[in-house]
Amino acid sequence: xxxxxxxxxxxxxxxxxxxxxxxxxxxxxxxxxxxxxxxxxxxxxxxxxxxxxxxxxxxxxxxxxxxxxxxxxxxxxxxxxxxxxxxxxxxxxxxxxxxxxxxxxxxxxxxxxxxxxxxxxxxxxxxxxxxxxxxxxxxxxxxxxxxxxxxxxxxxxxxxxxxxxx
Numbered sequence: 001x002x003x004x005x006x007x008x009x010x011x012x013x014x015x016x017x018x019x020x021x022x023x024x025x026x027x028x029x030x031x032x033x034x035x036x037x038x039x040x041x042x043x044x045x046x047x048x049x050x051x052x053x054x055x056x057x058x059x060x061x062x063x064x065x066x067x068x069x070x071x072x073x074x075x076x077x078x079x080x081x082x083x084x085x086x087x088x089x090x091x092x093x094x095x096x097x098x099x100x101x102x103x104x105x106x107x108x109x110x111x112x113x114x115x116x117x118x119x120x121x122x123x124x125x126x127x128x129x130x131x132x133x134x135x136x137x138x139x140x141x142x143x144x145x146x147x148x149x150x151x152x153x154x155x156x157x158x159x160x161x162x163x164x165x166x
Contacts, residue, residue: 013083051133070151
């Protein structure tokens with residue numbers, strides 16, 4: 001579950017672009033990046049409760065959610081800072097819900113192999129109990145992803161004196 005968010009700051013790019021190398025070094029110091037990377041310190045986030053009442057999934061997701069919030073991951077996940085066409089500072093973060101979304105999606109993919117036999121394997125009727133549970137749980141992952149991306153940005157901004165680059 002990947003989501004791309006473009007944040008255009010209300011700042012002129014000319015003040016920050018000369019400092020990009022230092023900024024990226026700082027980002028990699030503050031935002032854990034790579035496969036399996038997580039924070040040492042828990043960031044509180046509302047607990048996940050599987051709408052299909054699977055306590056094992058609840059436990060697996062809740063063990064990851066607070067430690068992966070505000071981390072970047074690997075593969076095609078990235079942070080990009082550049083000038084926009086109108087000379088403003090642009091920040092693009094392409095990230096995802098990390099292990100949280102993977103756990104939930106895998107759970108439903110496995111579950112749906114045995115349900116709703118009139119549909120291709122892995123599909124559900126959205127008006128069914130399992131279809132509604134899937135939507136509920138994936139919406140949690142989507143909300144987590146939005147907060148996750150915001151956290152990546154603002155954890156770095158707070159950890160570093162943003163004004164020092166101007």
